[in-house]
Amino acid sequence: MTSVALRLAVAPPTESCDSGLAAPTWDFDALTTYGPGASVDDAVPAETTNATTRPGQLPQAYRDADEADLYRRIEVAKETLGDRVVVLGHYYQRDEIVAHADFVGDSFQLANAALTRPDAEAIVFCGVHFMAETADILAREDQQVILPNLAAGCSMADMADEDSVEEAWLDLAEAYGFDPEGSDDPADYPGGKLPVVPVTYMNSSAALKAFCGRHGGIVCTSSNARTVLEWAFERGERVLFFPDQHLGRNTAKAMGVPLEQMPMWNPRKPLGGNDEATLQAATVILWHGFCSVHRRFTTAQIDKARAEYPGVQVVVHPECPMPVVDAADAAGSTELIRQFVADAEPGSVIAIGTEVNMVNRLAAQHPDKTIFCLDPVICPCSTMYRIHPGYLAWVLEGLVAGETHNRIEVDDDVARHARTALERMLAAAPKPLTGSAQGAPAATAATGSAR
Template sequence: MAIIESYRMEDYLDLSEEELDRRISTAKEAMGDRLLILGHHYQQDDVIKFADFRGDSLKLSQEAARSQREFIVFCGVHFMAETADIVTGDAQKVILPDLTAGCSMADMADLYNVERAWKDITNIAGEANILPVTYVNSTADLKAFCGKKDGVVCTSSIAEKVIKWALDRTDKVFFFPDEHLGRNSAFKLGIPEDEIIVWHRDAPLGGNSENAIKKAKIILWNGFCSVHMLFLPKHVEYFRERYPGIKIIVHPECRREVVAISDLCGSTEYIIKTVKAAPPDTVWAVGTEINLVNRLRKEQPDKTIFFLSPTVCLCSTMYRIDPQHLCWVLENLVAGKVVNQVIVPDEEKRWAKIALERMLTL
């Protein structure tokens, strides 16, 4: 494709909603089957309406690989675009409409500090006795770290299974970056609380004694999702008091106290499937990102669906992907220019893929 012309992002900021809609549709049509647009469930309606597929991060990356389309525009956050680049072919290019769309949880664990913690832990516990497990919401270099250390990636839907797989092979699991997904999964496996410790990234030995590290089965990095942390036990109690018979369903990134008193807990895909499959006239309070909950409410008018918090729990980084950025990257593609491509270096990609493939065999 010859480079003809490129467009400047600032020229898109004042366009009307109608004009953006028209230009995005035109650009999408012009790219035809060379292009695939992916929309994570937490994206706003104005963006997700252009997606060829909706889903969670891994499902979307797998759709991208299957499609073999040349250009993958990932409406999500940075680690998702990295995951898509890891699993897609060499001829495919992954584009994130706004490169500042990160994930605050993924940013809480960086390779330098994880490697330092790993050194401290393995000095005490021995490297043969521990495996690293990273949530898919992590940077590509951490996935590669797990690949190199015989570890594995997990999604929220199979975290429990992955931790069990690891504990069948070794004594301990070092789980990052989400403390809450790790704790909720360990709890489901029946691991006693006194065998779960938290690694505070700024404290010597993560704030633990040598004995605690020796005794621990699960060592949790103290990362969290700022969106899911906003749900509190009092919100569950509020809905239970006012709506007897209500079902409370939450994401496993929520704190343990919330999960413990909810009826159901699972990934975004699980939440959507469960609520969709429920009988009409049932009443639900859902603890996950607000765009997903609002969409579920619109698509399931025969049910009463509440958002499980009085405050707006919006993923502000996902929100950076707006129609302006989408239009800008698409019109650049039509003009023959790839902007905001996300590229994972080859060596990192190779090891990260190994860690992802270990998970897929489960």
């Protein structure tokens, strides 16, 4: 399998999302955007919650090292550290990072996987900032969580900042006539239901997870979003869902919520761009946020795949726009997509709508099937892509030398409330959005077949 990094380096500009991604990671870490690639058009907020605008601090020696040298140094450092360290690799990481991961999975699977290594003094999370925060919230006090590159943020997570959500909550409290700092017990309200239940996607800052914990809300993942919404509707009249509008819309629509009862909340407009009547009729209020990678997928791409490959099966992530999810054969979390491919018959042709590193890896793992990305342009998650082997070697060799680089620490009070929302999520057993594939609860240990 040719790595995405190599394909970017040799691909003509017309076949690559942005030729700048072929440059060394540290060349664009300090840019005031999310960097070249899928998120290049996303405006970085003045006070990002995900450390995106912090430049990397990678020493020159690691920048100059070649791929083979970095691979060897990472493996030597891991062997030296032994059980004192666990390396977690998200599905969307480049292959050069996944090769060293002890566990591979989605963000919450990996946070849970870390708990299975009680002897680990350090958790090196090869993902993005909100994932490392979640790992720190769930880790023991004596464990340290490390993000190899502090510039690895998340544009979607930054689309719902704490101040904007707090302001929206005040507006909703006035519209629905409740105390914004009042009780989070449904029994204290008419009809035994909260006026609004806040639900945040895992792709959000620790501060917003804490916001949900304080106000009777919950966290969801793409695998258990339906179960979480069912929990929220049992407790509340309506839901405020952030930051990803598409996951919220696709999940609620599959549950039978009419589109006219799902208004968008734009934090830059009064009342989120709504009038009082619209808010009174709302069942799910969707935050104006999205994933830049999954927003790229279109129904035209699905039509093209079906025309070129009769009988092709199309599976997409629920962060994709609603028309794409509706046109697909199945939709679900990264783990559901992985299982969908694994369960398909030999000879199957499968078109996938999710991040290209994961798609390429699935194609390599299943040579008896034809697997390709719906989007023909090479376009990895540009912030995930910032975790380069040089950064991993730097933080691991630092641990060997008794030094900790890029530790992620969540404030105790924030962590306490965020943990409440995460524990509620843990109790919500996953259900697939559509399709027949079932998600698995545990992360995959990184073996030869997982690379």
